[in-house]
Amino acid sequence: MSEKNTKKINISPSALYGWLGDRIFAVSVFVLGFIVIFTTLAMAISLYYEGSEAITKFGFWGFMTGEKWDAAITMEFGAWPFIVGTVSTSLGALALSFIPAIAIAVFTAEYAPHWLSHIIENLVNLIAAVPSVVIGIWGVFVFTPWIRDTVYIPVYMWSLENAPGLTPILGNPIGYGMMTATIILTIMIIPFTTALTVDAFRMVPKEQREAASALGATKWEVIRMAVIPYSRGGILAGTMLSLGRAIGETMAVAMLIGNKNTLPFTIFGPGSTMASVIVNEFREAVENIHLTSLMAVGFYLFLISLIVNLAAAYIQRKYAVTGGRAV
Amino acid sequence: MRFAKRMTAALIITAAAVTAFAQKIEVIGAGASFPAPLVTAMADQYRTLTDGRVTVNYQSIGSGGGIRQFGEQTIMFGMSEAFLKDEIVEEVEKKTGGRAFNMPITLADVVVTYNVPGVKDGVVFNGEVLADIFLGKIKKWNDKNIQALNKSIKLPNLNITVVHRSDGSGTTNIWTSYLTKVSKEWADKIGYATSVNWPVGVGAKGNEGVAGVVMNTPGALGYNSYAYALLNKISYGYLINKSGNTIKPNFEATSEAANIDLPEDTRIIFTDTPAAQGYPVAGFTWMLVYENLEKNKAIKSKNEAEELIKFLIWAITDGQGLSERLGYAKLPKAAVEKNKAMIRELKWNGEEIGKKILG
Numbered sequence: 001m002s003e004k005n006t007k008k009i010n011i012s013p014s015a016l017y018g019w020l021g022d023r024i025f026a027v028s029v030f031v032l033g034f035i036v037i038f039t040t041l042a043m044a045i046s047l048y049y050e051g052s053e054a055i056t057k058f059g060f061w062g063f064m065t066g067e068k069w070d071a072a073i074t075m076e077f078g079a080w081p082f083i084v085g086t087v088s089t090s091l092g093a094l095a096l097s098f099i100p101a102i103a104i105a106v107f108t109a110e111y112a113p114h115w116l117s118h119i120i121e122n123l124v125n126l127i128a129a130v131p132s133v134v135i136g137i138w139g140v141f142v143f144t145p146w147i148r149d150t151v152y153i154p155v156y157m158w159s160l161e162n163a164p165g166l167t168p169i170l171g172n173p174i175g176y177g178m179m180t181a182t183i184i185l186t187i188m189i190i191p192f193t194t195a196l197t198v199d200a201f202r203m204v205p206k207e208q209r210e211a212a213s214a215l216g217a218t219k220w221e222v223i224r225m226a227v228i229p230y231s232r233g234g235i236l237a238g239t240m241l242s243l244g245r246a247i248g249e250t251m252a253v254a255m256l257i258g259n260k261n262t263l264p265f266t267i268f269g270p271g272s273t274m275a276s277v278i279v280n281e282f283r284e285a286v287e288n289i290h291l292t293s294l295m296a297v298g299f300y301l302f303l304i305s306l307i308v309n310l311a312a313a314y315i316q317r318k319y320a321v322t323g324g325r326a327v
Numbered sequence: 328m329r330f331a332k333r334m335t336a337a338l339i340i341t342a343a344a345v346t347a348f349a350q351k352i353e354v355i356g357a358g359a360s361f362p363a364p365l366v367t368a369m370a371d372q373y374r375t376l377t378d379g380r381v382t383v384n385y386q387s388i389g390s391g392g393g394i395r396q397f398g399e400q401t402i403m404f405g406m407s408e409a410f411l412k413d414e415i416v417e418e419v420e421k422k423t424g425g426r427a428f429n430m431p432i433t434l435a436d437v438v439v440t441y442n443v444p445g446v447k448d449g450v451v452f453n454g455e456v457l458a459d460i461f462l463g464k465i466k467k468w469n470d471k472n473i474q475a476l477n478k479s480i481k482l483p484n485l486n487i488t489v490v491h492r493s494d495g496s497g498t499t500n501i502w503t504s505y506l507t508k509v510s511k512e513w514a515d516k517i518g519y520a521t522s523v524n525w526p527v528g529v530g531a532k533g534n535e536g537v538a539g540v541v542m543n544t545p546g547a548l549g550y551n552s553y554a555y556a557l558l559n560k561i562s563y564g565y566l567i568n569k570s571g572n573t574i575k576p577n578f579e580a581t582s583e584a585a586n587i588d589l590p591e592d593t594r595i596i597f598t599d600t601p602a603a604q605g606y607p608v609a610g611f612t613w614m615l616v617y618e619n620l621e622k623n624k625a626i627k628s629k630n631e632a633e634e635l636i637k638f639l640i641w642a643i644t645d646g647q648g649l650s651e652r653l654g655y656a657k658l659p660k661a662a663v664e665k666n667k668a669m670i671r672e673l674k675w676n677g678e679e680i681g682k683k684i685l686g
Binding site for chain 2: 069276
């Protein structure tokens with residue numbers, strides 16, 4: 001019995017599972033990877049192609065820096081107001097979210113008892129999974145009226161009396177505007193930063209903590225001197241991922257930002273972003289130049305996302321800790 | 328003998344089944360989202376009427392999409408809240424040797440909605456006041472120009488928050504075309520389109536968005552389609568029309584607005600209507616159809632073309648019965664007549680099949 005079987009075993013694994021299996025696996029992985037590259041390139045090219053009429057008409061820089069967006073009389077289009085809106089709301093959300101997100105992560109990963117950290121983590125993931133249109137509806141009906149009455153109007157009234165120079169910067173406290181959109185974006189991106197930061201904290205080797213403790217560090221000092229520096233690559237990656245999401249966020253922003261297509265934007269007053277103008281005007285853009293301009297805005301949004309992602313990759317490489325020291 | 332009888336019966340049944348199968352037809356259309364609920368309801372009823380033989384498949388992809396797909400001939404009829412521009416009509420004429428028809432299928436009407444604590448329906452506005460509000464020149468509810476039109480209502484000293492649609496929409500097109508007609512300044516500075524450069528106010532997405540912001544913001548003033556305001560019990564204003572009559576929005580007044588001297592091709596914006604009892608902020612939604620149906624690549628046979636024509640005729644006549652229940656005004660007689668004249672011109676390889684069907 002043994003002789004025959006051994007022979008069989010000797011042949012079949014090398015033939016089926018070795019050479020052929022490896023080849024099939026390699027080819028399919030290669031093809032799948034290539035599809036990703038191909039899709040990205042195809043997206044960029046088709047966006048440029050669809051928007052080329054507008055880009056040629058107004059010029060690459062001309063379209064980017066153009067401040068006018070008029071689909072009724074002059075048919076002039078420029079993306080600048082939307083670029084300003086996108087950059088300021090997403091950077092604002094990033095700034096607002098950074099400290100709370102890190103704090104939540106520190107508490108969850110380091111301080112909270114196991115059962116509590118479990119609950120917090122699940123809730124954070126739940127917020128990340130809520131569709132943005134649901135957050136938008138909540139924003140329209142609950143959050144905006146509340147924050148308008150408790151924050152915007154009192155602040156605006158205060159500035160009218162005490163600092164009249166400030167009111168033009170604050171703008172009309174209608175409730176639907178840049179500030180509301182930024183706060184909602186903050187709420188939406190905190191889970192991303194938090195989740196990735198918690199993961200980064202958990203990856204810190206036990207030796208690292210023990211070494212710090214052995215030197216007589218308190219718990220907070222361990223976190224500050226050993227855990228956070230070691231995981232800064234992960235923290236920054238999470239932050240950048242959140243920024244990417246904030247830049248691309250469409251529905252909730254479109255519902256809450258007030259959608260004004262002309263500069264200047266004010267803090268409380270309405271504004272708009274690249275994503276929001278596309279979702280707002282795409283369906284009923286009857287004129288060709290209007291539609292191609294929206295496509296061109298999409299192309300610029302693609303470029304900005306690309307730049308953010310490249311920057312994220314660079315920062316992560318630069319600050320990532322390997323083998324216990326920064327490279 | 329018995330066998331022969333049975334055979335004949337079987338043959339007849341088979342033949343009937345075959346013809347029934349062969350005649351199953353799908354009429355494909357796409358375009359504006361505003362009339363979609365109406366067209367879908369029409370499609371449902373029409374399917375029942377034809378015993379499931381004719382299915383109308385309508386995709387609401389927006390007016391711009393409707394016009395584009397119509398041009399690319401992927402659909403049998405398009406639908407749009409803006410009529411075809413001259414250059415598109417010329418292009419179609421060059422390509423197919425026939426006209427592109429705009430046939431009114433229903434009407435859209437836009438009302439002023441507002442939220443003033445303690446004030447219900449029926450604040451009266453005229454075009455001048457509304458243009459000034461949307462230009463940001465009238466800022467308070469108790470402005471003397473508004474108060475002068477509403478002597479019996481005590482309006483509060485409250486800021487007006489203008490709310491407009493942020494998404495491109497036919498509603499905005501109609502609303503801004505009204506403001507364009509009643510105000511020279513609006514016409515020069517802003518103009519009309521599916522989305523414009525609003526000088527003041529906040530933009531909210533969709534009818535529901537505008538309604539939501541209006542209901543949540545004391546002092547807000549926006550515009551909604553009439554049906555939406557009615558359904559959601561938002562306060563809406565009355566308008567003084569061109570003839571000086573104060574019109575409470577209603578479906579009859581909307582139909583009446585279009586019951587005027589229409590051009591043959593019905594390409595007209597009749598906001599600020601000359602009709603004495605017409606509501607001044609209303610407009611058509613058009614079906615787009617090629618005159619030479621055989622030139623439309625989406626229509627593959629004469630049979631399909633005939634079924635399309637039959638559906639068109641039904642939709643502008645009996646199909647209108649569905650309108651008011653769904654929040655649309657009925658087509659006025661003037662528009663139905665123009666539609667029939669256009670349907671009579673529809674051809675298949677030169678054969679006047681429209682005339683043949685309509686009689």
